Ligand SMILES: Nc1ncnc2c1ncn2[C@@H]1O[C@H](COP(=O)(O)OP(=O)(O)O)[C@@H](O)[C@H]1O
C-alpha cells in the first residue's frame with residue numbers, strides 16, 4: 001500500500017504524509033506522543049477517515065473514491081481498537097460474524113471459528129457472552145474476529161493499552177504468529193516503545209502530524225537519524 005501527499009485537516013492540519021509505502025509481510029510499529037496523529041494515520045490507511053487530499057494505491061493500483069472500491073478494499077483489512085467493541089452475543093458468534101456476513105457455509109464457519117478460538121486460547125469460553133469477558137479476553141476475541149476472513153492487512157490501534165502483562169504477551173505472540181504463518185502485514189500503533197521494539201520490523205515515528213523518521217526497528221532504537229527520535233525512544237520529553 002502506498003500513500004502519497006496525504007493530508008488531513010480538521011480545524012487545523014493534523015497530519016501530513018508526503019509518502020508512505022507499506023510492504024507485504026512486514027510488521028510496522030507507529031510510535032509517537034499523544035495527539036501526534038497516529039490514530040488519524042491508521043484510520044486513513046483503513047479508509048475509515050478520508051484524507052483532505054492525497055492519493056492512495058493498493059498493489060500499485062490507484063484507489064478511486066467510488067464506494068464499492070473502498071468497501072472492497074476495506075474488507076481486505078482487519079481493524080482493532082484499544083477499546084474493543086464486541087457485539088452483545090456469544091464469543092463464538094462474535095468471531096463468526098464476518099464469515100457469516102460474507103456468506104461462508106456453516107461447515108467452513110465452524111472449522112474456522114473453532115481453530116481461531118483455539119489459537120487465542122479461548123475455546124472454553126466459546127459460549128460465553130462477550131460482555132462478561134475480561135479486557136484481555138475481549139481483546140483476543142476482537143483480534144480473532146478481525147482476522148477470521150483472512151485480511152491482507154491487520155491494523156491495531158493501541159491494542160494492549162491497559163492490559164496486564166500476561167495478555168500483552170499473548171497478544172504480541174498472536175500478532176507475530178499471524179504475521180509469520182499467514183503473511184499478514186501488520187500496522188500497530190503503540191505509545192509503548194518497548195512493544196514496538198519487541199514486535200516491529202519497521203518503525204514509523206510521528207510527531208506533530210508528520211513522519212519524523214521511518215526505519216528498521218534496529219536503526220530507530222539504536223542509531224536514529226534525528227535527535228528528536230533518539231529523545232523519544234529514550235523516553236525523554238520532546239517539544
Ligand atoms: N474528529 C476530529 N476532529 C477534530 N480534531 C481531531 C479529530 N480527530 C483527531 N483530531 C485531532 O487530531 C490530532 C491527532 O489525533 P490522533 O490521530 O488521535 O492522535 P494520536 O492517536 O497520535 O494520539 C489531535 O490534535 C486531535 O485532537
Ligand SMILES: [Mg+2]
Nearest residue numbers: 038039040157
Ligand atoms: Mg490514538
